[in-house]
Amino acid sequence: MELLKGAEVSAKIKEQAARMLEKLGGNVPKLAIVRVGERPDDMSYERGAIKKMEGFGLRVQSYVFPADISDQDFKEAFRNINQDEDVTGILLLRPLPKQICEADIERMIDPAKDLDGISPSNIAKVFAGDGTGFAPxxxxxxxxxxxxxxxxxxxxxxxxxxxxxxxxxxxxxxxxxxxxxxxxxxxxxxxxxxxxxxxxxxxxxxxxxxxxxxxxxxxxxxxxxxxxxxxxxxxxxxxxxxxxxxxxxxxxxxxxxxxxAVTTAVLAKHLLLAAGQKSG
CATH class of the missing domain: 3.40.50.720 (NAD(P)-binding Rossmann-like Domain)
Structure with missing residues (x-):
């Protein structure tokens, strides 16, 4: 049985990403990782994503909130991240704590920044076979x-x-x-x-x-x-x-x-696609 290692696939995506970054002419896009609480799997994925973004020459910033943050306070903070012109794309680590209405956040996120395909708009595009939306x-x-x-x-x-x-x-x-x-x-x-x-x-x-x-x-x-x-x-x-x-x-x-290993490479590729759509 042959093992299909993710590192080799990620390396191919990295080559593609380098060409995409070059086309942006010095404009380095920024990923916002939004995490609520200290779930070990979220933190592990966050570390992997940060390492991948930096390895691809992209900017990344984590926005971390306490697990007991109120629905209203989180929505206000998320709205600010969503509207920040310096943020090219957003990765929201889920599931969110029970007191936060996840469906509201999915509707709030700007589809153009929704790199993991959680917004109704991007989901609809995936199900319609429209390649202009971001798939998970x-x-x-x-x-x-x-x-x-x-x-x-x-x-x-x-x-x-x-x-x-x-x-x-x-x-x-x-x-x-x-x-x-x-x-x-x-x-x-x-x-x-x-x-x-x-x-x-x-x-x-x-x-x-x-x-x-x-x-x-x-x-x-x-x-x-x-x-x-x-x-x-x-x-x-x-x-x-x-x-x-x-x-x-x-x-x-x-x-x-x-x-x-490939998932975080796809995330980087989505970030560059979002930057290209923004500049185009």
């Missing part, structure tokens, strides 16, 4: 991994385990745009194992550690593991039991070091 970075990263490794999507049977608006649903639209035949699975899918086994490309985005083992993987399938979990030993792992599938899958993305 993780969903787009899956497509980038497949294309960078020369894996054909058109005409393939693709099964996605997970139906969230962060990965599952938008990814299904991106796959359809690439002419794949798509099945979305979830906890109530009858014969989940059999449905997954029939896939030529299997995407795991269920959010459950090592949920998918060799019973779910057809011979020669390409497995893309989007999950980020912590196993019983406190180690980072995906939704796929990698040791179990090694005899069935032809290729698979590792966790860590797979899709996650």
């Amino acid at each position: 970075c993780t969903a787009e990263a899956v497509i980038e991994v497949l294309k960078a490794n020369g894996i054909a999507i058109s005409g393939k049977r693709v099964t996605i385990v997970g139906r969230s608006m962060v990965v599952g649903r938008p990814l299904s639209m991106l796959m359809l745009k690439e002419n794949a035949t798509v099945t979305i699975c979830h906890t109530r899918t009858a014969d989940l194992e059999g449905t997954c086994r029939s896939a030529e490309i299997l995407v795991a985005a269920a959010g459950r550690a090592k949920m998918l083992d060799k019973r779910y993987v057809g011979q020669g399938a390409v497995v893309i593991d989007v999950g980020i979990n912590v196993d019983e030993n406190g180690k980072l792992c995906g939704d796929v039991d990698m040791d179990s599938i090694s005899g069935a899958a032809s290729m698979a993305t590792p966790v860590p070091g797979g899709v996650g």
Whole structure:
């Protein structure tokens, strides 16, 4: 089984980003990362995003708020970030604490700065197949991994385990745009194992550690593991039991070091696209 490492895909996106940055003629765009509270997964993603932006030669600033901030105070602070002319794009780390109405923030964010595709406008564009909107970075990263490794999507049977608006649903639209035949699975899918086994490309985005083992993987399938979990030993792992599938899958993305590394590269690319649209 060949491992599809994210670093190689990220390096290709970095080359593309360098050309995009050059076209901006010295105008270096700025990413605002908005975090509420101290969730370890948010902080880990934030560190990775900061490192990636700086590595790509882009500006980045974190805006951190206490977990108990009121809905009104957060909205006021977010409005100021949203309206700041120096901020080219925004990454909002979610989920937000329960006292904040996340739907209101999704409606508030400027679609032109919404780099992770959370605004109703960008979601609608993704579902309409309109490439001018920003898709969620993780969903787009899956497509980038497949294309960078020369894996054909058109005409393939693709099964996605997970139906969230962060990965599952938008990814299904991106796959359809690439002419794949798509099945979305979830906890109530009858014969989940059999449905997954029939896939030529299997995407795991269920959010459950090592949920998918060799019973779910057809011979020669390409497995893309989007999950980020912590196993019983406190180690980072995906939704796929990698040791179990090694005899069935032809290729698979590792966790860590797979899709996650590409997600932050896609975020950087979106920041440069936002800057280009602003200057154009």
